[in-house]
Amino acid sequence: MKNITIGLFGFGCVGQGLYETINSSNNFNGEIKKICIKHPEKHRKLPAHLFTTNASEILQDEDIDIIVELIDDAKAAKEIVFSALQNGKSVVTANKKMIAENLQELVALQEETGKAVLYEGAVCGSIPVIRTLEEYFGHEPLNEIKGIFNGSTNYILTQLFEKQLDYDQALADAQQLGFAEADPSLDVKGYDAKYKLSILLTHAFGLFVKPEHIFNQGIDAISNGDLDFARQNDLEIKLMASAYRFKDKVFGFVLPQFIKKDHSLINVKNEFNAVSLIGEFCDEQRFIGKGAGSLPTGAAVLSDVSALSYDYRYEYKKQDRKSQISFSNDALLEVYVSFDQPHRIELDAFDNISERYFSFDQSYVIGEISLKALIKKDWINKGGINLVLTSKSPRICLGKLSIEGLKSELEELQKGKELLSRIAI
């Protein structure tokens, strides 16, 4: 292995993890020459001469072979990564948002410059899923790839079911233990998992799908009523990122899903991530590991740096396929939708409804709704509504209730609630 000189951007959780994994490796032949950070006043555990706030000091340094980008700002990360490639340097990055938003351009720039970008640490931390898709599954058609792609939400959901906490308590615990950010919205609203799914769509199916075209719903609207429903039906909830191929169409989305106790991913708990894929020939394969954290992600980054030292690059093999497949949101999903007020639910958005429970406190319907309708409808995000994929989805549901009949039941319920509130006054 040749001697590698690294220019590092970012010395936070993952940057320090990379430093430690390099120090602990007894056969890695390389060193970090300079580290670019944002706040020079911060106390660092390494000598001051190693740090700079001047990006060009690293990007223009001819001794530096590889740029490792580990900052928490997607816009600045894009500038660093693009100018590194243009300056003739290969790059390792873990910035899933930046990659998902710019992957097609990044692939074009790699071709143009002859340099490589590797990003194993960006998707499910320590699980080597991208290289597995690229190398092992480079030619086998895949029918499905799904999993638990976000450790913070999996930690919260595990606490909800193991300790019978409510959502706010579980989130507060996760924040205190460092499993969730002070601003957890990217995780709990499903964006983080969506960025990872967007990247995997490229490596699994050869598709470039910008994150804004993928539907995501998080776990932050889960109510105690939803938890009761799950417990009463012997189910748990996991935030699942899923992509399915039907013939030449691929459907993908991020949604909380009820899963049964015998589901293959039920035992993936706390901060662990899992990827499950189904190949045309190999059937199901499962990968489970730590999806985040300083050392697990640092180790994934080190593995990429090492791979660059022997000129490894992603070949994006699935793009060369002869049959053209495309991404589509033209799918029907069976969902459970709960609501605290009758007027919040739009029954017309459903293709059909198979089950309903209406009460003064919390109500729900279970039915089929198209992904297109979910994307268009803003009533879902107005508050008081929660959406969970059923354990059967994406299979077709069978029962059908009359939507017109349900509408008049809801009108009665609304009148009853109004009457009750007038009596209370």
Ligand SMILES: NC(=O)c1ccc[n+]([C@@H]2O[C@H](COP(=O)([O-])OP(=O)(O)OC[C@H]3O[C@@H](n4cnc5c(N)ncnc54)[C@H](OP(=O)(O)O)[C@@H]3O)[C@@H](O)[C@H]2O)c1
């Ligand atoms: N944390 C994880 O477990 C994990 C897992 C997978 C992927 N990732 C990804 O890895 C990346 C880094 O995450 P992290 O958790 O290590 O973040 P972090 O702990 O918040 O650290 C961010 C680092 O970036 C530096 N920085 C911010 N803006 C900069 C700029 N414009 N120029 C130079 N340095 C800048 C900060 O400098 P100062 O030290 O001066 O503030 C800090 O050292 C993110 O893209 C994240 O999504 C993280």
